[in-house]
Amino acid sequence: GAVVSQHPSWVICKSGTSVKIECRSLDFQATTMFWYRQFPKQSLMLMATSNEGSKATYEQGVEKDKFLINHASLTLSTLTVTSAHPEDSSFYICSAVPTRNEQFFGPGTRLTVL
Amino acid sequence: AQTVTQSQPEMSVQEAETVTLSCTYDTSESDYYLFWYKQPPSRQMILVIRQEAYKQQNATENRFSVNFQKAAKSFSLKISDSQLGDAAMYFCAYRSALIRAAGNKLTFGGGTRVLVKP
Numbered sequence: 001g002a003v004v005s006q007h008p009s010w011v012i013c014k015s016g017t018s019v020k021i022e023c024r025s026l027d028f029q030a031t032t033m034f035w036y037r038q039f040p041k042q043s044l045m046l047m048a049t050s051n052e053g054s055k056a057t058y059e060q061g062v063e064k065d066k067f068l069i070n071h072a073s074l075t076l077s078t079l080t081v082t083s084a085h086p087e088d089s090s091f092y093i094c095s096a097v098p099t100r101n102e103q104f105f106g107p108g109t110r111l112t113v114l
Numbered sequence: 115a116q117t118v119t120q121s122q123p124e125m126s127v128q129e130a131e132t133v134t135l136s137c138t139y140d141t142s143e144s145d146y147y148l149f150w151y152k153q154p155p156s157r158q159m160i161l162v163i164r165q166e167a168y169k170q171q172n173a174t175e176n177r178f179s180v181n182f183q184k185a186a187k188s189f190s191l192k193i194s195d196s197q198l199g200d201a202a203m204y205f206c207a208y209r210s211a212l213i214r215a216a217g218n219k220l221t222f223g224g225g226t227r228v229l230v231k232p
Contacts, residue, residue, distance in 0.1 A: 032218060034218075034219070034220075038157075042224070042225070043205060043222045043223065043224045043225050044159075044205070044220075044222050046219060046220070046221075049219065091157060093157075093159065095159075095220075097218045102161065102164070103218060103220060105158065105159035105160075107156070107157070107158050108157050108158070
């Protein structure tokens with residue numbers, strides 16, 4: 001149980017285009033999902049907290065117009081990287097919370113912007 | 115704001131031996147949770163062990179155990195009988211018990227890479 005999926009697992013796009021990443025909780029409902037960014041050989045950096053039915057809460061320094069988050073249902077949150085540039089290339093990880101105590105992580109999405 | 119520090123960028127251990135990973139944290143809260151996560155080359159984050167701050171007893175999960183020293187704000191992970199599959203990045207993480215204040219936000223340390231030598 002408590003499986004989280006991400007789609008796509010890997011995406012390459014041209015500079016200036018937008019990319020949408022989906023995060024789904026497969027066997028539970030999640031009122032809260034989180035989006036992280038991870039650079040090579042570094043730790044996870046929290047980007048935003050996604051709450052079902054309300055606006056996402058962004059961490060300081062994260063551009064909310066650049067990284068659009070939508071939590072449309074209790075099993076789906078999406079992260080859209082708008083007008084992507086090479087510096088947005090990174091590994092993006094989502095997590096979902098079925099209970100108050102533990103986060104379950106998706107397998108991540110590798111984004112490469114050319 | 116809480117901070118989590120892992121002072122060892124990399125640790126090497128011989129197969130079947132024991133390795134201890136250090137983690138310290140800074141918080142003014144009295145109730146919180148601490149976690150160790152493993153991130154293998156696949157990059158899938160896997161929960162290794164969890165400790166509730168109000169519990170004095172150190173958590174254990176098979177070959178993994180922690181040494182939780184609340185006063186010292188220290189939370190080390192011991193991996194016993196190391197196996198090749200233990201090779202990964204290990205992250206220490208903190209979560210407040212105050213849901214309304216911080217949700218379920220995790221604060222991660224910088225990570226320690228564990229190498230297992232056959």
